Amino acid sequence: MRALADLWAAYGVTLVFGAVNAVFALSAYAVLAVGVLSFATVVFAGIGGFLSAQLAGAFGWPFLAILPFAALAGALAAAAVAGAFLRLESHWMALASLALVLIGRVVALNAPALTGGVNGLIVPLRATPWELAGLLGLCALAFWRLDGSAYGLAARAVREDAAVASTMGVSPYRLRFAATLISGAVGGLGGAALAFTLQFLSPDTYFIGLAFTMIASTVLGGAFHWSGPIAGAFVFTALPAAMQAVVPQFEDVAKGLVLLAIMIYLPRGLIDPRRAALRRARAHG
Amino acid sequence: MLLFAAQLVNGLSLGSLYALFGIGFGLVFATLGVLNAAHGAYASAAALAAYFLIDRFGTPFAVAGLAGVAVGGVLAVVVDQIGFQPLRNRRSGMLAALITSIAFWIILDSLFGVATDQQSLAFPASSYPQAMLALGPLKVPTMQLVNFALLIAVATGVHLLIEATRLGAAMRAVGCNDVAAALGGVNARMIVLVKAFLAGATSGLAGVLAGIATSNVSASLGEGLLLKGFAAVVVGGFDDVRGTALAGLLLGVVEVFVAQYLSTSFRDGFTYLILLVFLVVRPRGLFGRDSVVRA
Amino acid sequence: MAEAALLALERMVKRFGGLAAVDGLDMRVERGAVHGLIGPNGAGKTTVINLISGLLAPTSGAIRVGGEDVAGLAAEAIAARGVARTYQNVRLFPGMTCLEQVMTGGWLRREASLLASFLALPSARRDGRRARERAFALLENVGVAARARDLAETLSYGEQRRVEIARALASEPRLLLLDEPTAGMNAQEAEAIGSLTRSLSAQGLTILMVEHNVGLVTAFCDRCTVMNFGRSLAEGEPRACLDDPAVREAYFGRKRDADRMQTHG
Numbered sequence: 001m002r003a004l005a006d007l008w009a010a011y012g013v014t015l016v017f018g019a020v021n022a023v024f025a026l027s028a029y030a031v032l033a034v035g036v037l038s039f040a041t042v043v044f045a046g047i048g049g050f051l052s053a054q055l056a057g058a059f060g061w062p063f064l065a066i067l068p069f070a071a072l073a074g075a076l077a078a079a080a081v082a083g084a085f086l087r088l089e090s091h092w093m094a095l096a097s098l099a100l101v102l103i104g105r106v107v108a109l110n111a112p113a114l115t116g117g118v119n120g121l122i123v124p125l126r127a128t129p130w131e132l133a134g135l136l137g138l139c140a141l142a143f144w145r146l147d148g149s150a151y152g153l154a155a156r157a158v159r160e161d162a163a164v165a166s167t168m169g170v171s172p173y174r175l176r177f178a179a180t181l182i183s184g185a186v187g188g189l190g191g192a193a194l195a196f197t198l199q200f201l202s203p204d205t206y207f208i209g210l211a212f213t214m215i216a217s218t219v220l221g222g223a224f225h226w227s228g229p230i231a232g233a234f235v236f237t238a239l240p241a242a243m244q245a246v247v248p249q250f251e252d253v254a255k256g257l258v259l260l261a262i263m264i265y266l267p268r269g270l271i272d273p274r275r276a277a278l279r280r281a282r283a284h285g
Numbered sequence: 286m287l288l289f290a291a292q293l294v295n296g297l298s299l300g301s302l303y304a305l306f307g308i309g310f311g312l313v314f315a316t317l318g319v320l321n322a323a324h325g326a327y328a329s330a331a332a333l334a335a336y337f338l339i340d341r342f343g344t345p346f347a348v349a350g351l352a353g354v355a356v357g358g359v360l361a362v363v364v365d366q367i368g369f370q371p372l373r374n375r376r377s378g379m380l381a382a383l384i385t386s387i388a389f390w391i392i393l394d395s396l397f398g399v400a401t402d403q404q405s406l407a408f409p410a411s412s413y414p415q416a417m418l419a420l421g422p423l424k425v426p427t428m429q430l431v432n433f434a435l436l437i438a439v440a441t442g443v444h445l446l447i448e449a450t451r452l453g454a455a456m457r458a459v460g461c462n463d464v465a466a467a468l469g470g471v472n473a474r475m476i477v478l479v480k481a482f483l484a485g486a487t488s489g490l491a492g493v494l495a496g497i498a499t500s501n502v503s504a505s506l507g508e509g510l511l512l513k514g515f516a517a518v519v520v521g522g523f524d525d526v527r528g529t530a531l532a533g534l535l536l537g538v539v540e541v542f543v544a545q546y547l548s549t550s551f552r553d554g555f556t557y558l559i560l561l562v563f564l565v566v567r568p569r570g571l572f573g574r575d576s577v578v579r580a
Numbered sequence: 581m582a583e584a585a586l587l588a589l590e591r592m593v594k595r596f597g598g599l600a601a602v603d604g605l606d607m608r609v610e611r612g613a614v615h616g617l618i619g620p621n622g623a624g625k626t627t628v629i630n631l632i633s634g635l636l637a638p639t640s641g642a643i644r645v646g647g648e649d650v651a652g653l654a655a656e657a658i659a660a661r662g663v664a665r666t667y668q669n670v671r672l673f674p675g676m677t678c679l680e681q682v683m684t685g686g687w688l689r690r691e692a693s694l695l696a697s698f699l700a701l702p703s704a705r706r707d708g709r710r711a712r713e714r715a716f717a718l719l720e721n722v723g724v725a726a727r728a729r730d731l732a733e734t735l736s737y738g739e740q741r742r743v744e745i746a747r748a749l750a751s752e753p754r755l756l757l758l759d760e761p762t763a764g765m766n767a768q769e770a771e772a773i774g775s776l777t778r779s780l781s782a783q784g785l786t787i788l789m790v791e792h793n794v795g796l797v798t799a800f801c802d803r804c805t806v807m808n809f810g811r812s813l814a815e816g817e818p819r820a821c822l823d824d825p826a827v828r829e830a831y832f833g834r835k836r837d838a839d840r841m842q843t844h845g
């Protein structure tokens with residue numbers, strides 16, 4: 001028991017942030033799974049996060065009551081963006097989503113009533129580790145179901161070859177729209193989770209750094225199965241913490257090096273069902 | 286009226302930095318297809334190298350600046366060969382390129398923080414021309430004119446290089462289709478290295494000058510330039526140096542005037558709004574010929 | 581009155597910049613027929629398939645499927661009207677098993693909603709089971725049932741082609757477009773494909789087949805269209821088409837020229 005408490009004291013913070021990052025990574029995975037590269041999830045997270053902070057601070061709502069609204073706000077924002085962006089060619093869409101993130105920060109800076117402006121916003125509510133674990137568990141369950149359902153099969157088809165998928169009656173646009181909505185909802189949840197973990201939000205919270213970390217974690221863990229983003233997020237969060245003891249000051253460098261190594265040697269990420277299946281086939285062949 | 290003129294010069298000077306960075310960025314933008322998150326680090330590294338030489342060895346400014354530019358170029362080549370070359374060999378696509386660039390962004394930013402002890406550094410005032418020059422009734426800091434002059438020089442030079450030399454033709458060919466270029470006798474590998482060096486060097490120059498202009502050599506220096514330079518490339522047209530130069534100047538002027546006459550907290554917002562509009566409505570920019578980005 | 585022609589192309593034109601890949605093509609495919617589309621390389625055959633399936637929109641002209649003009653509709657809308665296809669270079673989805681490929685092909689035959697599938701409701705589970713059984717049966721029909729749970733990309737080229745056909749059949753189409761289905765196959769395998777098309781046609785399916793193998797066309801097609809330079813040269817029974825002087829010229833050159841070459845050695 002004592003050992004567990006010590007372990008928690010040492011690594012609890014890491015696990016908590018790992019869980020929050022895992023929710024974010026899943027929201028990035030939602031769109032990567034249909035072949036869309038977009039940074040806009042961070043904007044949906046910001047909307048969910050600031051809304052949650054206001055609901056907790058100004059109205060005193062509890063964690064569980066706030067979550068559905070954070071998800072809803074994120075999904076609505078996603079719906080607004082998807083219509084305009086999904087018709088763009090993929091490179092330009094990715095960059096437009098980046099521009100949206102940049103604009104989002106300026107908006108956050110200039111809406112002090114909602115976001116506290118340049119001074120930021122203090123969040124009076126703190127989510128307990130169990131609440132965060134429950135949130136992550138719920139999201140994981142949802143993605144497990146998505147991957148294993150008809151939607152998951154259609155998503156893989158659109159991602160691998162959208163033209164061929166369309167000749168089978170699958171509408172790539174509709175599927176990507178749905179994926180963006182899911183990414184918005186989960187992003188909103190992640191935004192709320194982050195707000196209730198950091199307990200302080202600023203216009204820089206939901207910005208490029210978070211966007212890059214989200215996507216990097218997902219690709220690191222593997223964007224071909226729902227367990228990949230979760231694994232990637234925990235690795236990405238735990239690595240610097242673990243390295244701090246070994247190479248202080250260079251823990252982030254270590255993180256970057258691991259990411260680089262994965263991109264060179266295991267570009268499909270740590271968890272890849274296809275790689276595993278091919279290996280099995282070779283073994284039996 | 287005098288304030289207007291002063292702010293105009295201010296804007297042109299700031300825009301020159303954006304344009305210089307953008308020219309470097311634009312050289313490799315099309316081949317990567319998506320943002321190179323590490324590109325800003327070349328600028329920061331150049332500024333840091335120049336600062337280091339001036340601070341430790343009292344090197345004269347011009348020499349230190351040139352050294353910084355070279356450092357930017359070399360760093361770009363290193364990143365390209367370690368990170369992007371394997372992707373090119375595998376024809377990996379834009380997601381892989383992005384994540385690799387993020388990896389380098391993390392590494393370089395972190396190393397930068399360690400090297401500067403997380404402090405932001407300022408070039409000693411004595412190291413660069415401080416005097417104000419008189420343009421009629423207007424007094425303008427020398428460095429602002431230097432920035433503008435350097436932009437014109439570099440933009441002209443790079444434009445002539447690309448349009449009027451065999452090396453430039455080879456660079457354009459490789460940018461379009463490296464296999465076809467190689468079949469045509471171009472040493473594609475060499476060209477890629479030259480392009481990378483040029484990209485890092487130009488952005489490095491922007492970094493050194495920005496370090497002086499803002500009295501702030503830090504990792505955020507590169508990031509700020511990256512975002513604005515990227516905007517200049519999109520708005521101006523990523524395959525035309527003149528377009529990038531003009532767009533950079535335009536964005537600099539717009540930013541200064543928005544800050545002056547509207548509100549300082551909106552200064553970036555206008556720039557990014559223009560960027561977004563172009564991305565959605567006219568991705569090839571004001572002067573671009575091609576609206577297709579290969580990756 | 582039901583149209584005898586399930587598929588009719590009327591003055592079909594497709595330009596890419598200045599080049600007309602299809603240049604005023606008229607074609608009629610009878611209901612229930614196996615119809616061959618032949619012609620030299622570059623004649624525009626694959627472009628025709630791409631136009632019919634909706635991956636390309638025509639510059640002008642009409643594409644009538646069952647009497648309805650579908651020109652310019654999105655590919656998924658055309659698929660919903662009972663059109664399925666295979667590809668010249670086999671385009672199976674990487675990372676999916678053979679079973680999954682065919683189940684994806686059966687997307688339009690799903691009865692349960694996406695939401696029901698997500699919630700794993702009993703109706704959706706039944707639907708999924710049915711889809712799996714149908715997919716298995718189709719794989720059996722084409723002779724690759726033993727590899728159903730293997731990654732499709734681990735199968736031989738010939739087997740992959742057959743999986744692709746099974747995938748196309750999964751949507752229970754009324755018009756099947758086959759783009760060079762026997763390319764890279766030996767005589768035996770090609771024969772098997774030919775027999776398969778005949779048996780499918782006997783069950784009421786209309787098949788349009790781009791084919792290079794003239795022997796196969798004569799053996800298995802009811803009618804054919806010969807194309808060159810984006811236009812139709814001849815349409816009718818295979819023997820009659822191949823005897824057509826314009827067709828012979830397209831393939832073999834002019835007799836006068838052949839004679840002259842022979843004289844001068």
